Amino acid sequence: MKRTGFAKADCPVARALDAIGDWWSLLIVRDAFDGLRRFGDFQKNLGIAKGMLTTRLRTLVATGVLEQVAASDGSAYQEYALTKRGHDLFPVVVGLRQWGEAHLYARGEPHSVLLDQAGQAVGQLVLPSKSGKPLGWADTKVRKVAARKR
Amino acid sequence: MKRTGFAKADCPVARALDAIGDWWSLLIVRDAFDGLRRFGDFQKNLGIAKGMLTTRLRTLVATGVLEQVAASDGSAYQEYALTKRGHDLFPVVVGLRQWGEAHLYARGEPHSVLLDQAGQAVGQLVLPSKSGKPLGWADTKVRKVAARKR
DNA sequence: CGAACTGGTATTAAAATAGGACTAGACAGC
């Protein structure tokens, strides 16, 4: 049956997953952060079927995560570039990266690493409170809004 | 065809998405952060088909994100609780929440909000460098490892 | 100009999803 959607959810997590929570979208975004811009680059790097990539790129453009721009090398082809909205996914991608690094690799198993411009490994994502103290899962709660029909 | 997997990827983002990157897993984790523990609670709150929920919970337990524990109310039933590994997904869920809040709601449109224990709204996720300065997407790069066969 | 490359579309089989019917064991009321 048709996949359930959450575009109207009251929870921002649900809406975010509705927009970019499929198997491929965040990988495409990750590749875009790595500098990939062309259809063929995404296709080769991900090993995704071309049809899938076409629909995913269309969705991401429609969602405003990517935009099509003229090729930077002057050719007649188009490229896909991250928008502001796409760049704002950076913490999400980093969060996934850090969770994966911490829990999905055997010790010593090699994996790609995120570095700052000086070549230093970056620190862990931090959620600050208004007072500046970092917050963990036990320090927060969600205030819900009145239930709404989906 | 069988969904492509990334369990062996060199990129932690890909492995993380392989583990929890489907439509439902992170929503189940979100609900677990909200205190839900029982099969029926997840099923009613998400509106997910029972068969789907069964397979998702099994996968999450197998991945070590959730664990089955005896019911906290003394009944003979079981409950699903977040493990350490599950709790470590907190930044990912918060990142999705903040992105959704920023980009997927019309102004004035109500949505649930994350608060600290004092009832104050939390700040934005921050990625610190070793020197303490917050990093954005333009301040980082990925060091890749030698390509490996998937 | 001809060959290869780019960025797709069309087709098809297999797998995932949603939804509902059904069920075994737990529990609550009487």
Added chain:
DNA sequence: GCTGTCTAGTCCTATTTTAATACCAGTTCG
């Protein structure tokens, strides 16, 4: 301790999604 309801599933089916391949028009290269 019998009956009805609740819980946590299983099983089945229709439909959608995915992956993989073949194909194709416009672009660029030699």
